Amino acid sequence: MIRLFKHYVPHATVLLGLVDMACLLLAGELGWVVRCRQIGSDAGPIGARLPQLLVFAVALQVALVAVGAYSAGSFRSLRFAAAKLAVAVSIGVIGLSLVFFLVPSVSFWRSNLLYAMAIAVLLLVAVRAALGRALGGETFKRRVVILGAGARGARIAALSRTPGVNFCVAGVVAMGEAGPVVEGATPRGEIDNLAAYVTDLRAVEVVLAIEERRNALPVKDLLRVKTTGVQVVDMSSFLERETGRIDLGSVNPSSLIFSDGFASGQMLSSTVKRAFDITAGLLLLGLSLPVILLTATLIKLESRGPAFYRQRRVGLFGEGFDIIKLRSMRVDAEAGGRAVWAAQDDPRVTRTGRIIRRVRIDELPQTWTVLKGEMSFVGPRPERPQFVDDLERHLPFYAERHMVKPGITGWAQINYPYGASVEDARNKLEYDLYYAKNYSPFLDLLILLQTLRVVLWPEGVR
Known part of the structure; x- marks a missing residue:
């Protein structure tokens, strides 16, 4: 790649x-x-x-x-x-x-x-x-050797069979695990020279997927493989590159601390991002104002209550702010003020609301929040305080997504359908962490362009 x-x-x-x-x-x-x-x-x-x-x-x-x-x-x-x-x-x-x-x-x-x-x-x-x-096909796929035949090695082997992946498994080496999971793995004891074995398989990369790394890291083997010109990478870095997300099951705090990335807060990056937000925000707000007013009129004609509504969200550094959206649900959608996840074919959504959600028109008033500087066009979607409290207790690194300014669209939004559970939030968090770690204006541009695909083919809209 x-x-x-x-x-x-x-x-x-x-x-x-x-x-x-x-x-x-x-x-x-x-x-x-x-x-x-x-x-x-x-x-x-x-x-x-x-x-x-x-x-x-x-x-x-x-x-x-x-x-x-x-x-x-x-x-x-x-x-x-x-x-x-x-x-x-x-x-x-x-x-x-x-x-x-x-x-x-x-x-x-x-x-x-x-x-x-x-x-x-x-x-x-x-x-x-x-x-x-x-x-x-496999012509353009990288050939990799997996060191480790346990559950971690099995995950990578299973990923290689997923349509559209960019690598294939040339071989799996069992590194002394008790009861290897990957069928057909070659025990390390049967390989005289691991570097020669990897070279003979025409592999260009070795992925370290050992179950227990403490006092078991095959340093001599890895060094000899590395000196042959074959890339050596740990499992979390491999999955990050291949899936476009940070795998919470394999990553640890030290790998995030000592890796490169997390540059979105640097002065030049933040200045460029803010300048784009202001310029694009003024342009979009001017162009979309007739659409917003027309939609607001249709909402008022269909159901009683205000056309717009404010909702509290958690933003940069965990600070709260209010977003403005066009109302797509009944006014009594959350009776008693209790936050409720949206469901597939949610009965609380109005007819007009179903349409504007599908084409994301309900998000247009958030352009004002972008101009105020509380949000950006691109970033993790801000969640409600009630959900954040619960998710921080269940998901590791969830608080770290608040180190980046929230956005109207984001890497998670273009790669994962709408989620309404803790497991969905976990999957989206993996994409959000990838964005925070690998931020660049190029990635922002890619996300903005790909948002058009989500609008045209709205999978998972609720």
Whole structure:
């Protein structure tokens, strides 16, 4: 995997992205040339229209990222990929219309754009038909050897069989566990030279998954493996990289303390983040104000009570603040003031509320909270004080998520469906900790783009 600004991106995704960029540039050029020949005009040198081609390709590439066209499903199902490509190209062209309005010098003719759009869809689908199986197969997967055949080793072996993962298990070495869990594991005593064994398996990485590490760390073995050029990594770091979350079952305080990361509080990072929040907040609030007012009117027409409501949440450093949302439930949704988790098909949700929750319109008034500085656009979702008290008692490291300013959208929101239990909160906490540890403006941008995918395909909305 390639690490971009502290976030890992699979090699297959990077390769597909580069091929897509080439296809989009080609589609833009073909659309231009075909239209020129149609009207009997000279297309001229490609250098004269290079700005237009680059704007076209970059806009559509951003749309591809936004709709999740580089997810694991894109490598497994051509029908799934084609549907997302068509949506992405359509959204990209809408975005281009705005760019062309603001910067007319980089505009395509409408007929050129139509041809380029059609050619782009055909080329992108053809690429996935030709390369999808190879990119999603073992050719681009890293071969790893697991040291440890107990429950930890079994977890990694099971993860390797999950569709869309970026590694395969070349071998498992039992390190003296009582009753190995992983079937077919090779006992360490049967291997004369572990470094040679790993090399013979063509492994590029060794994952340390020993059940009890105290006084049992095979330092000599690991050192010899490391000197052969094979990467050695502990289980928690491996799972963090492969799953995009910090595994609470294997991580310990010392690994978080001595690892790199948790830079969101640094002055430069926080200044950049705040400047973006103010700029984007003013723009979004101005654009969404008519939608907010229309939705508020519909809410008032459907049910009695206020269109907006305030709710207490826990923010940065555990400080409380109020968020403003468009009301999507009945006014008596929490009789007696007792906080209740939302449920699937919750009967308290109104008809209008069900729609605005699905497309996230109920979150728009929180833009005001962002402008006040109590929230950011990107960050862990703020929870209610009643839930926080309970979750801090049950989940380790839960308080650490409050070291980052809460957000309207976040890494957990785009990777995990709506949760309404302690177990759901645990899963989302793992994503929140990953975000806090690996924060960068690049990750914020990725989350903002991918939020469009969540809006278009709202899985788990309640």
